Amino acid sequence: xxxxxxxxxxxxxxxxxxxxxxxxxxxxxxxxxxxxxxxxxxxxxxxxxxxxxxxxxxxxxxxxxxxxxxxxxxxxxxxxxxxxxxxxxxxxxxxxxxxxxxxxxxxxxxxxxxxxx
Numbered sequence: 797x798x799x800x801x802x803x804x805x806x807x808x809x810x811x812x813x814x815x816x817x818x819x820x821x822x823x824x825x826x827x828x829x830x831x832x833x834x835x836x837x838x839x840x841x842x843x844x845x846x847x848x849x850x851x852x853x854x855x856x857x858x859x860x861x862x863x864x865x866x867x868x869x870x871x872x873x874x875x876x877x878x879x880x881x882x883x884x885x886x887x888x889x890x891x892x893x894x895x896x897x898x899x900x901x902x903x904x905x906x907x908x909x910x911x912x913x
Contacts, residue, residue: 800825803861804854810873814864815908819893822861826854862889867904868897 799821803814833850837843863873869892879889899907 797825803857806857806860806864808856808860810860810863811867812864812905813868813897813902813908814861815868816865816894816896818908819861819865822858826858862893864904865893865897867902868908869895870898870902870904 799818803818803822829850830847833846834843837846859876862876866873866875871892875892876889878892879885881888897907897909899909901907
């Protein structure tokens with residue numbers, strides 16, 4: 797839960813680096829919350845009210861943590877737009893976010909694993 801709240805605290809912070817664990821734990825909580833909100837929406841027959849409001853509220857933090865994740869790989873945040881390429885773009889972004897970050901400091905900051913160690 798700390799990874800989720802830490803990402804929300806860095807609401808629109810596009811600088812620095814994010815570990816794989818931070819990114820994927822945030823994504824896991826994001827998916828779980830959307831599933832629960834979708835069930836509530838369907839039960840109340842208000843779909844997509846709650847899911848839409850949640851998406852709007854967490855769009856910037858989601859984008860920011862993805863950009864910081866790309867920074868951990870030494871890539872610019874503009875690589876996020878690879879996801880708009882049909883078929884292969886989303887798969888490539890998935891591969892990038894699952895790849896281990898650079899062990900040494902890069903232009904975006906020190907290795908987040910080394911900072912925590």
